Amino acid sequence: MRIIDHFIAGGTAGLDQARRSAIYDPNTGAVQAEVVLGGAAALERAVAAAEAAQPAWAATNPQRRARVLFRFKELVEAHMTELAHLLSSEHGKVIADSRGDIQRGLEVVEFACGIPHAQKGEYTDGAGPGIDVYSMRQPVGIGAGITPFNFPAMIPLWMGAVAVATGNAFICKPSERDPSVPLRLAELFLEAGLPAGIFQVVHGDKEMVDAILDHPAIGAVSFVGSSDIANYVYQRGAAAGKRVQAMGGAKNHGIVLPDADLDQVVNDLLGAAFGSAGERCMALPVVVPVGDETAERLKAKLIPAIEALKVGISTDPEAHYGPVVTAQAKAKIEAWIARAAEEGAELVIDGRGFALQGYEQGFFVGPTLIDHVTDTMDSYHNEIFGPVLQIVRAKTFDEAVALPSKHQYGNGVALFTRNGHAAREFARRVNVGMVGINVPIPVPVAYHSFGGWKRSAFGDTNQHGMEGVKFWTKVKTITQRWPDGSVDGGNAFVIPTMG
Template identity: 45%
Template sequence: MMNIECSSELNEQPQMLPPPPGTFIDREELIQHVGEFAVSQGYVVTIKQSKRDKVVVLGCDRGGVYRNRRKPIDESAAECIRRRRTGSRLTNCPFEVVGKKDDGLWVLTVKNGTHNHEPLKDIAEHPSARRFSEKEVLLIKEMTEAGLKPRQILKRLRQSNPDLLSTPKHVYNVKAKLRQGNMSVRNYKSLKPQKSAVRNNYLSVMEPSWRQHNPQRVPNLIGGRFVDSQSFASIDVINPATQEVVSQVPLTTNEEFRAAVFAAKRAFPSWRNTPSTIRQRIMFKFQELIRRDIDKLAMNITNEHGKALKDAYDDVLCGLEVVEHACGLANLQIGEFVSNISNGVDSYSIREPLGVCAGICPFEFPAMIPLWMFSTAVTCGNTVILKPSEKDPGAAVMLAELAVEAGLPNGVLNIVHGSNEIISTICDDDDIKAVSFVGPSTAGSYVYSRASAKGKRVQCNFGAKNHAVVMPDASMDTTLNALVTAGFGGAGQKRMSLSTVVFVGGLTPWEDKLVERAKALRVQPGTEPDTDIGPVISKQAKELICRLIQSSVDSGAKLVVDGRNILVPGYEHGNFIGPTILSNVKVSMECYKEETCGPVLLCMEADNIEEAIDIVNRNKYGNGASIFTTSGVTARKFQTEIEVGQVGINIPISAPFPFSCFTSLKPLFAGDINFDGKAGIQFYTQIKTVSQQWKDVAAGTSSDV
């Protein structure tokens, strides 16, 4: 029986899927989307009905039936007509999709997604494969005006397109249409399939416009499609090592933002009702694709951010851990059940997604932070509007491409770009239910106050001035290695970098070896395999770091190692700063009170552990703190009395694994629920409590609550 079933499955007619519904900027984009998807499935669509500014109806080109408009004169003629009817390609195929204009956007719906015929085995056999492209039509027009004959025109066209299947007859037809003035080039081109179309592969009829720019423009992702912004304003993404323009980030227009929110809102009902097991399967596929493309992701991060390639890999891998965690989120969404709280009454709670959520990302971790945000959010059943950093957006867009490839439905994940204006728009939008933010303190405070005033759920993590307390009994080599790695790694731009070290008992026993290790670090472009410190993100960042260093020296700090004037051969214009060590730093100095965000290690001294703890607790940017000691009593005292969200004992501060929460304390965290772990699930879901009672009507019994 099993063999028979398997055999019948193999003999089944291949399924031709309808195009996924979605929202589009204009009519032509919708038509092109349907046409491209149809070709990938083995059928061709035509425009059945169109009112340019209202509606367009697309159907399979095999829809309808052959109609004889002539009366047969004799039996032989009737027989000929019957043969003509039998040989017709028309099968009255019921497939039909409709695009309607709604509030300035074009919305695609599937009216009938079925076909009554087999798919094309070779799309090149279809008559439409012999159509000319828009460019070819224009060339035909020019060559006709120049006096060339159809065969000469065809010969020249084939020089640039050897795969051209058209014949001189098709050239004659184009010339006739051009003379009559009824050649609708744009629509004609949008439905043209490509000869190389392969079933079940999504193919583009033409290269997306955002890829045609030089430098390439970073696209928006709206309703499942990567589209070039209509905005003329853009921000250059600069390679920090070479100062070359890597790409351009458009400032997403308000209309495009509304389209993204509309797409997310429209996708939410079906996505929230998608079984959690299916959502998890998409995450399984997603993590597989990230591993496949990790080299490309890491190289993109290095080119845009500047961090060493090994740090870029760590960036992706830390984000990948969140995706892996999302593969099993169903266990963390289990509610609670209390049986028979009253006569025949049960009560239970369930966790439900919020709706449209937004994520605003910093530049420090171009891959990890976006994955922090949207992986958990979408697996919980939400849809997402993601705004990557305008300084290094490439990794987020690449991850979104992989998420779409993994099977994330259209509209579940959307990407918009911009700076301050788009952040304000996100905070103000009534359809966005929650906002997650990581970034500078000033921006974080602004986002929290503005978004929470609109009644949104908000989590904002900001600030970066982490401390290490070194006790006299600490292991010398282990401690120094940790300080150098955590203080200078990622050019000191990581939000969990150890920027300040408090030496209990004095710096003197540690200074020489600390300086020796710092000077041994290799400062060069991140693409070099042995790089320890790459450039900082921008010239403005370099200028700020240098200003804070000079301010410290002017205030009495000792410049033990000065990395400001370092030159990297071949990269003289890069934003490089070498490892810098300042000693005799006081709490009143500007370099201590402000976020440095560079490869600068501030060294302070304390007489005892109590004084060291007091120094850490008084700093408003104390995101995390570590202690290095061989005394369990001292470590326990530090753990208990220190007022930070992340504590390290004999290890530097690091982002925790995704199954534990990333905790920060006020004023470095604004909101009620932290990132990751169970807290991440709580942030992206809301609790609904249900009380139920079932009466036995047949028995005539009832219960009073």
């Protein structure tokens, strides 16, 4: 049995391995490996290595830090096929989707390669008589990232690339469900020239999370996961004096106006709702057609398109999506489908009980379409996180805008229309953090920032882009004067002003 250990100080830790967790192949349902579950002792080793390495790394000029990131990017690209297959083997997403996972992470690495510019401070010449003021952005010191199972490459790269580029040491705690890709990324960072101790990986469950949140040497924690845990991470980390960004769940809506190109909408919905088996916080699991005529036309096009989707194993190049990550995830998704039916929704296409021939023990869920969902149903209010698309009908544009605006989650939303005025009004009024206009998954490009509103995000700073640079650095402001040697007899006991 393959054992996955921590990666500390440039190598495997070799600590007590008594506690372990199984890693499954979602395609077959079989256990393929075990990951060591650590706690305070493993974290202490990682922190000690980070403390030893970080001061010299922070003192390294930003051009040299950027060159390490350039080399790392080249190595990841060279190992793309290996990484994609490794990711799919533990997560279940198809190879093309795994490549996309890695590529979206690399786009943030590309942004971080520009850290000599992004980390610049500000300067004011002559702020007062003989006085100049300038600021500098200095690293927090040691940061940690607690990353989810659904993007085991992208999210560690979103967090880690900016953290190390700005001069921090970074400790990644990946999901215990699919931890191998973050471990491989740590090895590639080392090969690229990153000093040992600057990017480390520790494995664990709640015990490790709590150790990270409580450790006094860790100054910043970034988290992505469910909203309840995000809130817990934010509250506990903030109480310990850390800066925390904690991204939670989502229930993203796609509003379809009567003038929308429905063929394009259907094509977009297939990928946004069912890609990666719906295990994305930026999936689009709710579609809101405005008017019954629009709803009926959309439904008529959706049914044959969804029925034509191919569910297959991760390595099947013709499969649109693969299995979900665990048997527990499959059971939870199917329970939500049942709950929707109990609440009075119409199961148009029921994906429960799906079995793939030759892989009957795999964690597969068939594509599901549910109509006549209302905003009073539990299945609407909660995140299903599977290949399930719900139709919530709205009578008017205002009613459609209100649905995502009032929902407990506020991660992403999309509007499908040909009407520029409606699009402008929607973008201005909707109470959601990321908006797409005829873009079904509005994940911003790497030099902008990622972050939702309401219960989709806790904390004041978003992921990557300049928001990420701000999160991983502290501003120091210097006010300086170089007197010419004369004394003017001014009063030194009053607060200085620049008048």
